[in-house]
Amino acid sequence: MRIAGFLLMFGLAVAPVAASAEALSYHIDPVHSQLLFNVEHNGFSRSFGRLRITDGTVRFDRDDWSKSSVDATIDLTSVDMGDTAWDKVVRGSDLLDADRAHTARYISDSVEKKSDDEGIVHGKLTLRGVTLPLDIPFRVNRVGKTIYGLHTVAGFSAQVSVDRTAYGMTSNRNSIGTNVAVWLEIEAIRGSEGTSSNDKEKTDAPAQ
Numbered sequence: 001m002r003i004a005g006f007l008l009m010f011g012l013a014v015a016p017v018a019a020s021a022e023a024l025s026y027h028i029d030p031v032h033s034q035l036l037f038n039v040e041h042n043g044f045s046r047s048f049g050r051l052r053i054t055d056g057t058v059r060f061d062r063d064d065w066s067k068s069s070v071d072a073t074i075d076l077t078s079v080d081m082g083d084t085a086w087d088k089v090v091r092g093s094d095l096l097d098a099d100r101a102h103t104a105r106y107i108s109d110s111v112e113k114k115s116d117d118e119g120i121v122h123g124k125l126t127l128r129g130v131t132l133p134l135d136i137p138f139r140v141n142r143v144g145k146t147i148y149g150l151h152t153v154a155g156f157s158a159q160v161s162v163d164r165t166a167y168g169m170t171s172n173r174n175s176i177g178t179n180v181a182v183w184l185e186i187e188a189i190r191g192s193e194g195t196s197s198n199d200k201e202k203t204d205a206p207a208q
Helices: 002-020 084-091
Strands: 024-028 034-041 045-060 069-080 103-113 118-127 130-145 152-163 179-190
Touching: 045 152, 045 179, 069 084
Parallel strands: none
Antiparallel strands: 024 045, 024 179, 034 045, 034 179, 045 069, 069 103, 103 118, 118 130, 130 152, 152 179
């Protein structure tokens, strides 16, 4: 009986430690997450576009970033260049080839902490059927409850440059730049608290 009691007490003491050892899981919120990109246009200016991050999971451990990870899906058919004709060109087979492969996917291999709020995600991007390593420097903006207290949110910002020709987008080199600057703004909602795509914070316009 004493042994059973000791084991029960030991189990209760260890359980919180085991739980805290796991990185918390967050679902990427497609409503408040953005992927913006820009590329040089014939030396005159930089053209800007936008893609939707439709699905994804972030695991983040503030105390041990090595336990963190990310898996995100990007809808290539959603590309928005601010012009219908230009959208069609970018979706086409010479560039994103969205009719053949509707999505791109980024999966991390590891997360490296560089400072209290900055790190690098080491992972691979699959785009147009090509999978290549891509390291993404990022910043942790904030982890906490929203102003209305409905969700616990982790917010991140990141910037990276992608060589489009490495993924088979080799056309129009004389008019479209090779290196595409990508800017990511991510909000992810803690796992059990739902996703705001169909449960936006009731009074937000937008959520805060």
